Amino acid sequence: MMSSSSGTPESWISSFCSLLGHEYFAEVSEEFIEDDFNLTGLQTQVAMYKEALEMILDVEPEEDDEDEEEDDDEEDESIEGVERMRHGERRNHSRIASDLSVIESSAEMLYGLIHQRFICSRAGIQQMSEKYELGHFGVCPRSHCEQARTLPVGLSDIPGEETVKLFCPSCLDVYVPPNSRFQTVDGAFFGRTFGALFLLTFPEYDLTKRGADVMAGARVPEDDKEMLNGMYRRNIAPSLGRARIYEPRIYGFRVSEVARSGPRMQWLRDKPNDVSELDEARRFAEENPESDDDDESMNLNGRPVRRLRQRRRNGAGGGSPMETNGAESEL
Amino acid sequence: MMEEFASESDSDYTSYWRDWFISSRGNEYFCEIDEDYLTDRFNLTGLNTEVQYYQYALDLITDVFDLDCDDDMRETIEKSARHLYGLIHARYIVTTRGLAKMLDKYKKADFGKCPRVFCRSHPLLPMGQTDAPHQKPVKLYCVRCEDVYNPKSSRHAAIDGAYFGTSFHNIMFQVYPALVPSKSAERYIPRVYGFKVHAAATLIRWQNSQRADMLRRLRKLEVESGFKEDMGGDDLDEEEDEEDELGADGQGDAMHVVG
Ligand SMILES: [Zn+2]
Ligand SMILES: [Zn+2]
Numbered sequence: 001m002m003s004s005s006s007g008t009p010e011s012w013i014s015s016f017c018s019l020l021g022h023e024y025f026a027e028v029s030e031e032f033i034e035d036d037f038n039l040t041g042l043q044t045q046v047a048m049y050k051e052a053l054e055m056i057l058d059v060e061p062e063e064d065d066e067d068e069e070e071d072d073d074e075e076d077e078s079i080e081g082v083e084r085m086r087h088g089e090r091r092n093h094s095r096i097a098s099d100l101s102v103i104e105s106s107a108e109m110l111y112g113l114i115h116q117r118f119i120c121s122r123a124g125i126q127q128m129s130e131k132y133e134l135g136h137f138g139v140c141p142r143s144h145c146e147q148a149r150t151l152p153v154g155l156s157d158i159p160g161e162e163t164v165k166l167f168c169p170s171c172l173d174v175y176v177p178p179n180s181r182f183q184t185v186d187g188a189f190f191g192r193t194f195g196a197l198f199l200l201t202f203p204e205y206d207l208t209k210r211g212a213d214v215m216a217g218a219r220v221p222e223d224d225k226e227m228l229n230g231m232y233r234r235n236i237a238p239s240l241g242r243a244r245i246y247e248p249r250i251y252g253f254r255v256s257e258v259a260r261s262g263p264r265m266q267w268l269r270d271k272p273n274d275v276s277e278l279d280e281a282r283r284f285a286e287e288n289p290e291s292d293d294d295d296e297s298m299n300l301n302g303r304p305v306r307r308l309r310q311r312r313r314n315g316a317g318g319g320s321p322m323e324t325n326g327a328e329s330e331l
Numbered sequence: 332m333m334e335e336f337a338s339e340s341d342s343d344y345t346s347y348w349r350d351w352f353i354s355s356r357g358n359e360y361f362c363e364i365d366e367d368y369l370t371d372r373f374n375l376t377g378l379n380t381e382v383q384y385y386q387y388a389l390d391l392i393t394d395v396f397d398l399d400c401d402d403d404m405r406e407t408i409e410k411s412a413r414h415l416y417g418l419i420h421a422r423y424i425v426t427t428r429g430l431a432k433m434l435d436k437y438k439k440a441d442f443g444k445c446p447r448v449f450c451r452s453h454p455l456l457p458m459g460q461t462d463a464p465h466q467k468p469v470k471l472y473c474v475r476c477e478d479v480y481n482p483k484s485s486r487h488a489a490i491d492g493a494y495f496g497t498s499f500h501n502i503m504f505q506v507y508p509a510l511v512p513s514k515s516a517e518r519y520i521p522r523v524y525g526f527k528v529h530a531a532a533t534l535i536r537w538q539n540s541q542r543a544d545m546l547r548r549l550r551k552l553e554v555e556s557g558f559k560e561d562m563g564g565d566d567l568d569e570e571e572d573e574e575d576e577l578g579a580d581g582q583g584d585a586m587h588v589v590g
Contacts, residue, residue, distance in 0.1 A: 141446040143470050143479040155448070155519075165448050167519070172531055174519040175446040178483045196521035196528045231530040240534075246472075246479050248501045257545065258554045261504035264514045265477040267541035271534060278533045 012058050016111060021181035023136055024152040024164060024190065026127040028111065028118040030057060038121075042113055048099070052106035056114075109159060112189030116157065119194050125201050128194070132205075133217055140168035141175055144244040144269070147210050150175070153195035154187030162187040167195035169207050170239035171269065199231070207235040233275055241271035347394045352416060357486035359441055360457045360469065360495070362432040364416070364423045369393055378418055381464070388412040392419075417494030418464065424499050430506055433499070437510075445473035446480060449517045455480065456500040459492030467492045472500045475512050513559045516542060 010018075017025045032038055033056065043049045054061055118124035131137065132149055139147040148170035155162045155174070164185040165174045177183070209218035226233045245266050248255040256262050272278060346366065353361050368374055369392060379385040388411035390396040400408070423429040436442065437454050444452040455471040458479065469490040471480045482488045504511050520535060521528045549556045 141480045141483070143481055167521070172519065172521065172534070174448045176448060176452075178446065192525075193523050196523045196531070199521070200523060200528065229530040229533050230528075236530055237534055246477060248477070250498045250501045250505065252497075255501055255505070258549065258552055259505070260508045260555070261474075261501070261511050263477055264545070264557050265475075267538045267545060268476065268518065269478060270538055270541050272537060278530075278537055280533055280536075 009058075012056055012107070013111070016108065021179075021185055024131075024182070024185070025115060026119055026124055026131065028114055029123060032118050032121065032123065033057060033114060038117055039114065042110060045113055046106040046110045048103050048106050049110065051099075051103045052110045055103055055107040056111050112159065112186055115189050116154070116191040116194075119190065120197055125194075125198060128198065129202055132198070133215055135215065138166060138177065140166070140170060140239075141178065142168065142171055142173070142239070144246075145170045145239040148207070148239060149210075149214055151195045151198055152177075152190045154190045154192055157188055157191050157193075159186050159188040164190055168239075169195075169199055169235075170237065172237050172240070173268075199235075203232055203235065205235075208238045228275060228279060236275055236278070237271055240269050242273060245269045348392055348396075348412070349416075352413070357484070357490070360487065360490065361416075361420055362424065362429065362436060364419055365428060366393070368423055368426070368428070369419065374422060375419065378415060381418055382411045382415045384408050384411050385415070388415045392416055414464070414491075417491055420494050421459070421462070421496040421499070424495065425502050430499075430503060433503065434507065434510075437503070442471060443483065445471075445475060446483075447473065447476050447478070448519070449515065450475040453512060456503060457490075457495045458500045459494070459496045462493055462496050462498075464491055464493040469495055474500075474504055474510070475514070511557065514557045515559065 013027050013030075016022060017027050033053070039053075046052055051061065053059075115124075119128050128151075132151065135149065137150050137152050139145075140150050145168055148168055150166035150168045152164050153167040153174065155165060163183050164177065164187045166177055167174050204219045206213075206218040206220045220232045220234065224232070224234050228236060246269075248261075248263055257264075277283070346363065349363050352358060353363050369389070375389070382388055384407065387396060387398060387408045390398075391408060391412040392415065396408075398404075398408075424433050433456070437456055440452075440454040442455045442457050444450075444454055450473055453473055453475040455473055457469050458472045460467040460470060460479075468488055469482065469492040471482055472478075473480065482490075516539075518535070521531045546556050546558070
């Protein structure tokens with residue numbers, strides 16, 4: 001067990017979060033971990049679950065010895081560290097070393113899986129927003145994103161598949177963290193949901209702002225609060241669009257699309273000049289004035305492949321682009 | 332290609348200053364300019380007005396500097412030599428020999444790898460955003476996503492982009508078209524508990540329609556698109572199959588409103 005310089009022992013959680021490479025992690029509150037509901041299903045995910053959980057919470061393992069009780073009575077703040085250390089040593093003696101390393105790695109796995117859930121909770125996402133403002137998650141490496149703040153995300157919720165990545169809300173793409181120390185951090189400990197949930201939870205962050213303005217918590221200005229598809233218009237991929245697409249040139253002449261090495265990926269960084277083009281529901285109504293948005297209207301072009309898609313969609317979502325709090329009802 | 336230029340010692344000449352320069356920390360993006368190229372005055376046309384103490388600087392680069400001077404003067408000339416080397420470098424790397432040297436470095440990923448996850452560590456090339464010196468620092472170009480990235484290290488981020496220029500990386504792929512990797516529509520889709528975020532999803536659908544338009548244009552002109560998924564096979568994200576299919580015929584605007 002590590003001790004901080006002040007003499008009070010550092011908790012397992014804060015020492016885990018202060019390890020090199022763990023800068024993206026939030027400190028999960030004990031309150032969150034102690035609520036069994038939050039841990040549903042995790043028992044079967046890690047070996048020596050109970051011991052791992054005890055380690056995370058710095059709970060002394062239950063022992064039969066009577067003499068331990070006496071020690072506990074005398075504990076006060078100043079000697080707690082010493083006590084814990086002594087207990088730690090004893091644990092070392094009473095458990096074989098291989099068990100301890102299993103528990104240690106189980107504890108890290110368990111913490112990561114709890115963390116995936118925690119950062120999607122009210123308290124957790126709040127803590128992550130503070131880290132975001134402080135710039136703990138770094139910036140987008142894309143030149144046109146001009147140092148836009150990123151968010152740590154997983155590409156999978158299942159541990160062992162992918163390492164942590166950085167999601168840039170300004171270009172809606174994901175990047176490998178610049179430092180190799182993050183390439184050992186499991187992406188599942190952040191999960192697939194956090195990045196997008198962050199945007200939906202904090203729509204007020206002004207995504208066009210950079211650096212010190214983000215640090216100061218820059219918010220969408222009152223006079224520019226037009227919504228589109230569940231987001232403030234100005235926050236929809238602000239670093240994409242015509243002016244922010246690379247145009248390859250040779251001696252000043254643009255490389256043509258039809259050249260073998262011509263541009264083929266510009267769509268990835270494109271955005272309509274007028275974002276209201278993205279208002280699909282409105283456009284649909286305008287382009288199909290007769291329709292009342294029902295199933296038949298979707299078949300107007302009559303291609304079988306589309307009807308097939310349509311049918312499937314009807315099964316899932318009722319045939320219109322439904323949205324609930326900015327999330328679409330399709331999986 | 333690689334063997335051809337692997338050895339620098341074909342001549343018994345040792346390039347003292349240039350060896351030092353390209354092996355200095357932070358100068359990893361530069362290749363060594365040939366003696367032959369440096370000594371042909373034609374290649375240096377116009378550079379004499381760009382750098383202070385041009386002749387001394389050139390002498391330093393070519394290891395014939397023998398001026399007896401104080402440290403301040405020496406430092407000024409040294410600085411001029413580095414700048415001159417960079418300016419000559421921009422010209423050299425678009426020659427056959429220079430391109431080949433840079434290709435060699437590219438293959439070794441000396442310029443780093445694309446940070447974009449779906450580019451799967453594709454190697455990068457250095458590039459300038461302008462050909463004029465002292466304007467903008469060097470950036471890195473990924474031919475897979477066709478986008479421009481900032482160098483990771485601050486040492487590299489401080490290099491003048493004009494030492495690579497705006498054309499070099501594009502010439503590289505025009506001269507060696509086989510180096511252009513196949514393009515992929517694979518991408519990140521923001522989700523919350525499995526549900527797509529509506530604002531992002533509508534933009535992605537719009538972008539996909541732009542891609543479909545481009546593929547249609549290319550098909551009409553019988554130009555190869557470079558997409559593996561093109562023509563028939565659609566190994567796009569299966570959850571995306573309501574989008575314009577790369578294999579399907581064109582006129583698909585109505586389906587965008589479907590969602
Ligand atoms: Zn970005
Ligand atoms: Zn790339």
